Amino acid sequence: MQWLRNIFDNLAPMFEKNGKLERFHPLFEATDTILFSTDERTESGPHIRDNIDIKRVMILVVLSLVPCYVFGAINIGYQESLTFGFDANWQRNLISGLYKIVPILAVTFATGAFWEILFAIVRKHSISEGFLVTCALIPLTLPATIPLWQVAVGTSFGIVIGKEIFGGVGMNIFNPALTTRAFLYFTYPAQISGDKVWAIAPDGYSGATALNIPAGQIDSDAVTLLNEASVNTVFDFSWFNMFMGWIPGSIGETNKILIILAAIFLIYTGITSWRIMLGSVIGLVLTALLTNLFAPYSSNAMLTIPPHYHLVMGSFLFGTVFMATEPVTSAHTEIGKWYYGFFIGMLTVIIRSINPAYPEGIMLAILLMNAFAPLIDYFVIKQNIKKRMLRYAQ
Amino acid sequence: MEKIEITKGHDIRISGIPNSESYTHIMPKKISISPKSFRNVKPKLLVAEGEVVKIGSPLFYDKTKTKVRFASPAAGKIANIKFGPRRVIENIEIEIDGSEALKNDSLQGKELSSIKRDEALQFILKSNLFHFFRERPFNQIPNPDKIPRDIFISGYNTAPLSVDLVRLIGDNHKVFQKGLSLVSKLTDGKTFFSSKEKFNFKDVENILINGPHPAGNIGIQVHHIKPLKPNEFIWTINAQHVLTLGKLFEKGIYDPEIIVSIGGSGAIAPYTAKTISGVPILSLIENQNLNKKNIRIVSGDVLTGKNVSEEGYIDFYDSTLSLINDNVDRPFLGMLSIGTSSTKYSLTRVFFNMKEVLFNFTTAQNGELRPIVPLNTWEKVLPMDIFPNELYRAILAKDIDEMEKLGIWECDDEDFALCSFSCPSKIDVGEVIRDGLDLIYLEG
Numbered sequence: 106m107q108w109l110r111n112i113f114d115n116l117a118p119m120f121e122k123n124g125k126l127e128r129f130h131p132l133f134e135a136t137d138t139i140l141f142s143t144d145e146r147t148e149s150g151p152h153i154r155d156n157i158d159i160k161r162v163m164i165l166v167v168l169s170l171v172p173c174y175v176f177g178a179i180n181i182g183y184q185e186s187l188t189f190g191f192d193a194n195w196q197r198n199l200i201s202g203l204y205k206i207v208p209i210l211a212v213t214f215a216t217g218a219f220w221e222i223l224f225a226i227v228r229k230h231s232i233s234e235g236f237l238v239t240c241a242l243i244p245l246t247l248p249a250t251i252p253l254w255q256v257a258v259g260t261s262f263g264i265v266i267g268k269e270i271f272g273g274v275g276m277n278i279f280n281p282a283l284t285t286r287a288f289l290y291f292t293y294p295a296q297i298s299g300d301k302v303w304a305i306a307p308d309g310y311s312g313a314t315a316l317n318i319p320a321g322q323i324d325s326d327a328v329t330l331l332n333e334a335s336v337n338t339v340f341d342f343s344w345f346n347m348f349m350g351w352i353p354g355s356i357g358e359t360n361k362i363l364i365i366l367a368a369i370f371l372i373y374t375g376i377t378s379w380r381i382m383l384g385s386v387i388g389l390v391l392t393a394l395l396t397n398l399f400a401p402y403s404s405n406a407m408l409t410i411p412p413h414y415h416l417v418m419g420s421f422l423f424g425t426v427f428m429a430t431e432p433v434t435s436a437h438t439e440i441g442k443w444y445y446g447f448f449i450g451m452l453t454v455i456i457r458s459i460n461p462a463y464p465e466g467i468m469l470a471i472l473l474m475n476a477f478a479p480l481i482d483y484f485v486i487k488q489n490i491k492k493r494m495l496r497y498a499q
Numbered sequence: 500m501e502k503i504e505i506t507k508g509h510d511i512r513i514s515g516i517p518n519s520e521s522y523t524h525i526m527p528k529k530i531s532i533s534p535k536s537f538r539n540v541k542p543k544l545l546v547a548e549g550e551v552v553k554i555g556s557p558l559f560y561d562k563t564k565t566k567v568r569f570a571s572p573a574a575g576k577i578a579n580i581k582f583g584p585r586r587v588i589e590n591i592e593i594e595i596d597g598s599e600a601l602k603n604d605s606l607q608g609k610e611l612s613s614i615k616r617d618e619a620l621q622f623i624l625k626s627n628l629f630h631f632f633r634e635r636p637f638n639q640i641p642n643p644d645k646i647p648r649d650i651f652i653s654g655y656n657t658a659p660l661s662v663d664l665v666r667l668i669g670d671n672h673k674v675f676q677k678g679l680s681l682v683s684k685l686t687d688g689k690t691f692f693s694s695k696e697k698f699n700f701k702d703v704e705n706i707l708i709n710g711p712h713p714a715g716n717i718g719i720q721v722h723h724i725k726p727l728k729p730n731e732f733i734w735t736i737n738a739q740h741v742l743t744l745g746k747l748f749e750k751g752i753y754d755p756e757i758i759v760s761i762g763g764s765g766a767i768a769p770y771t772a773k774t775i776s777g778v779p780i781l782s783l784i785e786n787q788n789l790n791k792k793n794i795r796i797v798s799g800d801v802l803t804g805k806n807v808s809e810e811g812y813i814d815f816y817d818s819t820l821s822l823i824n825d826n827v828d829r830p831f832l833g834m835l836s837i838g839t840s841s842t843k844y845s846l847t848r849v850f851f852n853m854k855e856v857l858f859n860f861t862t863a864q865n866g867e868l869r870p871i872v873p874l875n876t877w878e879k880v881l882p883m884d885i886f887p888n889e890l891y892r893a894i895l896a897k898d899i900d901e902m903e904k905l906g907i908w909e910c911d912d913e914d915f916a917l918c919s920f921s922c923p924s925k926i927d928v929g930e931v932i933r934d935g936l937d938l939i940y941l942e943g
Binding site for chain 1: 511513726728729795797801802803804805806821823825827828829830831832833834835838843844845846847848849850860861862863864865866867869870871872873874875876878884885886888889904905906916917919920921922923924925927929930
């Protein structure tokens with residue numbers, strides 16, 4: 106690779122200060138360091154440093170999403186074959202799915218990179234690797250049927266309003282990928298909610314998600330409804346099948362095994378917080394048990410969903426593992442992370458149950474807790490300060 | 500005996516560990532002392548170029564605390580006094596000639612138990628060695644007229660490549676005891692001596708401390724034994740200087756001998772030297788064959804030391820010379836590399852480095868400066884009940900009130916060096932902590 110290195114070394118002076126293309130230095134630097142790492146040396150302080158850097162962290166998160174993409178593609182093709190009623194092998198399903206996913210992915214990355222580079226050049230900061238993760242997450246949260254122009258508009262909103270106006274990665278308040286989804290959800294609800302968009306299907310065909318089925322139903326049991334749907338439609342909403350992910354839904358969220366494996370990988374590497382994940386699972390399970398207790402006194406079918414069904418229905422696991430744990434927008438203190446996670450789990454069930462208009466509660470729960478994360482940290486730190494002040498007073 | 504177990508932290512497995520079994524004697528031809536080593540001191544010279552001094556003769560004093568005078572670590576001629584911009588004294592170089600020493604026999608033949616605080620203090624001040632002591636917070640030269648709450652001494656080095664203090668103290672048990680007893684006179688409070696070994700010294704509170712770096716740092720020990728409150732201060736003294744004070748008490752003369760460890764990934768033959776304070780780097784690295792090699796020389800340990808040139812000298816409080824490879828390579832698609840134990844070193848598990856083997860560190864920053872992405876790497880290596888992230892933000896906001904609430908009085912930059920080491924955003928946390936302390940110092 107020395108020849109490529111030489112090309113970069115020859116180009117470098119153009120992008121340095123007073124060079125012809127000085128303005129594009131962030132772009133040059135990002136390409137250079139993505140390909141060859143940085144050769145920066147320590148100046149003072151610790152003369153030696155750990156090998157971890159933000160690039161490595163971000164690329165590992167992106168890598169952990171790759172299995173979700175592959176499965177997502179196969180599942181798109183599989184759901185298509187179900188609704189159209191033909192038999193297909195996984196290779197055909199994969200190709201059919203990729204045919205849908207690749208354009209979405211390309212539009213997301215093109216839009217994301219455009220804004221990131223533009224802001225880096227105008228604001229004269231270096232290009233942050235964080236946008237790679239944001240752009241890798243966005244397609245996974247969308248249905249395969251989404252129009253590409255909406256992907257571009259949504260990504261622009263997420264990157265600019267969700268991140269760049271605060272100063273870029275590290276300064277944002279809301280998770281940019283979720284900001285994108287929330288924007289699309291409220292702006293173009295027809296293309297991202299309801300029961301028509303989740304599977305590629307003939308016109309007029311209903312491909313509801315698991316959460317759509319009990320949503321809004323009265324005086325019935327959620328599990329019974331799901332079982333009935335499994336019999337009456339081509340989709341299989343048994344617990345195991347939902348866990349395995351062969352159901353209609355957003356591109357990347359359906360297979361729970363892959364998400365759990367990614368979670369194990371991210372926790373093992375030390376990138377994401379197991380406290381948030383565990384906290385939110387506990388929050389979800391306890392709240393679901395509570396709603397189950399109330400179910401006999403209400404006609405709302407959503408209250409009857411048992412905790413283990415809540416875990417595999419909708420994007421709860423995907424949101425918990427990849428969105429809630431985003432280090433910048435989550436609570437920063439270790440104790441705070443427990444509360445932050447717990448409330449996300451709790452709010453997910455509450456939003457799902459109490460407001461059937463938004464059957465997917467996790468997105469709103471995380472965004473809401475993003476806003477409250479600094480407050481949680483504030484209380485945790487206040488405890489520490491209180492302890493110290495007591496000692497000072499002795 | 501109080502026992503403290505530190506769990507957070509990390510012992511960096513850097514290659515080039517100095518052999519601590521035996522000491523190599525190194526007698527330099529010249530030495531240097533720099534007033535810059537002493538924080539918050541305004542030096543005023545007492546000698547001129549060409550003058551002949553003895554070991555222990557005062558070279559300069561502190562204009563803000565005139566009682567504090569700084570002894571010469573060598574006998575000979577003042578060869579050179581180097582001035583920097585605005586005539587700041589850079590350093591004083593002395594060509595060594597003989598070993599004539601100033602004698603202070605005011606405590607000669609006295610029983611240690613009968614000595615009072617004032618006698619002990621005057622003895623150290625008259626011997627011009629009061630600068631052995633440093634005061635926390637601020638890590639500065641203390642005011643001898645004020646009595647510290649307590650005195651803390653660490654008998655346990657956890658910094659990378661540092662001198663084995665446990666062994667040094669064990670070898671000189673009797674003299675060290677005398678030094679400790681003398682030091683303990685200076686406070687009305689307690690004198691805490693912490694080490695990994697059970698020493699059971701008299702006149703002090705023995706603390707057994709165990710754990711990874713920074714367990715050996717004074718700041719961490721103070722935090723766990725008896726934390727500082729605002730407007731309180733404690734004194735601390737290096738274990739090697741306690742030994743020197745012990746010898747001073749025995750003989751009445753200043754013995755500037757120090758033990759220095761020389762090691763690191765750039766050292767061919769890491770070793771431990773028995774030499775004198777202010778030794779030139781060249782004398783220490785003669786046998787390391789450094790010429791033409793790209794090696795960074797650091798006076799002090801690799802986490803907190805200062806970059807020095809071959810012509811430089813070991814800093815007054817340092818007892819480690821670290822040599823680190825300064826060649827940084829740029830692997831193609833390095834961020835995707837799986838990483839092995841010999842190519843990557845990380846406290847996280849983002850690489851496939853399973854084996855705990857010694858690592859050939861270079862001066863590579865291994866990444867570019869980025870805004871904080873809080874992966875809690877700082878918290879994992881800071882064994883203090885302090886929120887480093889929030890403290891860091893309070894310092895950047897110059898909010899002194901908030902800094903105090905978050906415990907900056909208990910902090911010193913060296914305790915945060917591991918946070919900087921492990922930070923994925925490559926932020927120098929220690930530097931910011933120092934800025935915060937400087938700000939508080941300036942605001943009074």
